[in-house]
Amino acid sequence: MKRKTAKSANMFRIALFVVFLGFCSGQMIIPPRPLGFVYGNGSNDAFIHLDAHFGPLCPDSKAALPNLKQVADYYGGMKLKLTLHMFPLPYHHQAYLAAVGGEVVSSLTDDNDTYMYIEEVYSNLEILSNDATSNMSSSDVMNTLGDLALACCGVDKARFLAATKIKAMETKARTAWKYSASRGIASTPTFLLNDVEVAADPTWTMAEWRQVIDPLVHGNFFKASFTSQNAGVAVWSGSCPAGTVKCEYLPEKVECCTKGEACIPNVGCRC
Numbered sequence: 001m002k003r004k005t006a007k008s009a010n011m012f013r014i015a016l017f018v019v020f021l022g023f024c025s026g027q028m029i030i031p032p033r034p035l036g037f038v039y040g041n042g043s044n045d046a047f048i049h050l051d052a053h054f055g056p057l058c059p060d061s062k063a064a065l066p067n068l069k070q071v072a073d074y075y076g077g078m079k080l081k082l083t084l085h086m087f088p089l090p091y092h093h094q095a096y097l098a099a100v101g102g103e104v105v106s107s108l109t110d111d112n113d114t115y116m117y118i119e120e121v122y123s124n125l126e127i128l129s130n131d132a133t134s135n136m137s138s139s140d141v142m143n144t145l146g147d148l149a150l151a152c153c154g155v156d157k158a159r160f161l162a163a164t165k166i167k168a169m170e171t172k173a174r175t176a177w178k179y180s181a182s183r184g185i186a187s188t189p190t191f192l193l194n195d196v197e198v199a200a201d202p203t204w205t206m207a208e209w210r211q212v213i214d215p216l217v218h219g220n221f222f223k224a225s226f227t228s229q230n231a232g233v234a235v236w237s238g239s240c241p242a243g244t245v246k247c248e249y250l251p252e253k254v255e256c257c258t259k260g261e262a263c264i265p266n267v268g269c270r271c
């Protein structure tokens, strides 16, 4: 009898586990619109889609943003569409709340203001750090984010705080996170050009981005490897052994291709 009870308790545990699994895995949420915050006038018809997965409290993402905006301004929204995706990292404890705040600002204003909100948060990384917020409740942190939303974008604080309690805002931030995770994003910033990951450095300047993007825009991407003339940057000054050809497949990333290998941008020497 006793044994039977133990057995049914186990069955119950297994059933619970299965139910739990059902809630936590299963299908992805299909977003009603493409995800991410589009910069400026970025057009869906642009040849180049530059997607950046950013940590809302990540200093490296902060460092990359001004250059990305410069790149987007340089090409213009008809040629290049820049989209930021928020991928809050769990070890930046308040990052998820900051991402929810971004969804709220986006809903109450537009993507332009959302960029200003993201920048305002980056300007205040200190007050949102793990240490500075260690004694704060979630409401305290939301309150701080509300101050930032008011400062950057004139969002009424009471409206901001009320909106953070709407389930849809949390669902949006959650959907965005799951999307990034499903694309294999594991660190920030991660950059994708037309959906393919680029081994770009967060510190890449406009000139370095141009080295990669210009050949795509001008349609000669597969004809030539990058040369230092592409964007007026002086790079690699070494030389390749006889019988091989220098292949600068990304700014300052060089391989020497043997005969039969092709120099493939973003990849290197491959057959």
Ligand SMILES: *[C@@H]1O[C@H](CO)[C@@H](O)[C@H](O)[C@H]1NC(C)=O
Binding pocket: 040, 041, 110, 112
């Ligand atoms: C957003 O920014 C772009 C580029 O600066 C501007 O042209 C557009 O009018 C802005 N949109 C709104 C709604 O302010």
Ligand SMILES: *[C@@H]1O[C@H](CO)[C@@H](O)[C@H](O)[C@H]1NC(C)=O
Binding pocket: 040, 041, 076, 077
């Ligand atoms: C964005 O579009 C608006 C309206 O079409 C236009 O007036 C403005 O110049 C554009 N801004 C940029 C930065 O392209």
Ligand SMILES: *[C@@H]1O[C@H](CO)[C@@H](O)[C@H](O)[C@H]1NC(C)=O
Binding pocket: 131, 132, 133, 134, 135
């Ligand atoms: C958090 O509370 C503890 C205990 O009261 C205190 O020692 C610590 O300095 C507080 N930290 C911050 C960042 O306020």
